Amino acid sequence: MQCTKFVWVPALFVASTVSAVDFQYGGFLTVGAGTIIDKKESAYDYEGFNCPCFISDFNTAGLYERGDIGWKQDTRLGLQGTVRFQPGLSLTAQGVARGSDSSVNLEWLYLSYDLTNEITLQVGRKRIPLYYYSDFQDVGLAYIWARPTQALYGWEASNYNGASVRYATFSGHWEIQASAFAGNETVRKSGFARIYDEVNQDIRWRNILGADLEVTRDWFTARVVYLQSDNSITDKPDSADFSRPADKQRVFGLALNADFNDWLILSEFNTNTRKSRDEELSIPAPAMSVGVGRRIGAWTPFINYARFWEKSKDADYENERFIDLSATLRYDITSSSAFKFQINRFSDRSEFQFVGATTLLSANYNLVF
Amino acid sequence: MLKNLLMALFVVMQGAAFAEIAVIVHPSQGAAISQDDISRVFMGRSGDIAGETFIxxxxADSHPAKAHFDQAVLGRSSSQIKAYWSRLVFTGKGTPPKEVGSDSEVLTLVAKNPNIIGYVPxxxxxxxxxxxATF
Known part of the structure; x- marks a missing residue:
């Protein structure tokens, strides 16, 4: 994971008052493939895609189409380097190349400073910690599924430019972490927007402001999160300007996990509400994911139920609604690598012609180094 | 004959799987150190034990004692430990303990530095x- 062996050993013998620049690097890889096993065509092809189709990543428009064996959607390589200038002060960069994207994205680039043993300030480009797995959703080895369910993990922005402060401490057997973050994000040629519109659009989340609190004790972890932002989108080809006034987004989330080493139960509940100020349209979108699995040696079978259910009462708005059921089988090849096999049954209950009911088979190989 | 051979093999395998490891510190460190303390330090949660800071x-994963340490002391498989650290490393929330290639290196480091804690067969x-402590 971190190849620091040759750098740090001599440094250990240097008195702690002498600062030495230390460089650490590591990376992660997921190579995946998937195919839709439904033979029956949808009555329509949603936004030019061959459907029924399966959205594997809203953020980058990762989508499996009927009739194809896709490998780009779930394949990615990430490299991370950290330069430690002195104890408590470091610069970290993480780039990710994705099969679904022709360019390498700088997902993280931040300066980190430990104000005290418990408080860390970070400034730069980071992930928006909207969900429990958001921060590390690219690191396949670190979670159970082939990919986090898009019932929750599917929005326009996943990064921001800004600042965060993190507090981490212990109280008895409780581990407590809290953070607050603020910033902005503009996404050019948004993958998310491409799923809903054949014309490329730009998307902006401004005045992102949020906080989270995570507590852990033995087998139990709970996390609450709040985020708000002002969201706007272009209206190409008619206008390249961002819509004004921006929509107001508010998100409340709760994750509850129980990991008994053999049995594990993972759950996440979230409500995203978007309010359009000019049209007085309100779109609450509750979403949830609950799964249970069991580690049996190197094998972990896991089943999951996830649901995204927009509840706008506006007569002119067509709600997007779906249920994503999945069964995963993970096999740990070594401590640093794992195979995952997954079947998803996606039930489309939207009030408009969306991606259709889909069954996706996928497999991927995950590695950290 | 075959039965004896199998028995011998079984005993050898048992020995290999459960060879005891010792958690070691510098001889000048006299404080009592519990399994909870060791786990906290190796999981990156706190470096402090009885008022002293430990590194x-x-x-490395290739050493048989590593998997035994992870399971017996930290209570998780090496895969779970790697997943735990992957999350922290790639989100800027933590750095795993430094790894060395051989147990003799651990022994030398601990013997020379009052603030290092390690484990060897x-x-x-x-x-x-x-x-x-032994596990």
């Missing part, structure tokens, strides 16, 4: 270090 040194321990 953990790990063995029990059979390797000599007077240059103090054993705080």
């Amino acid at each position: 953990p040194v790990n063995l 029990l059979s390797m321990v000599d007077d240059s270090v103090r054993v705080v």
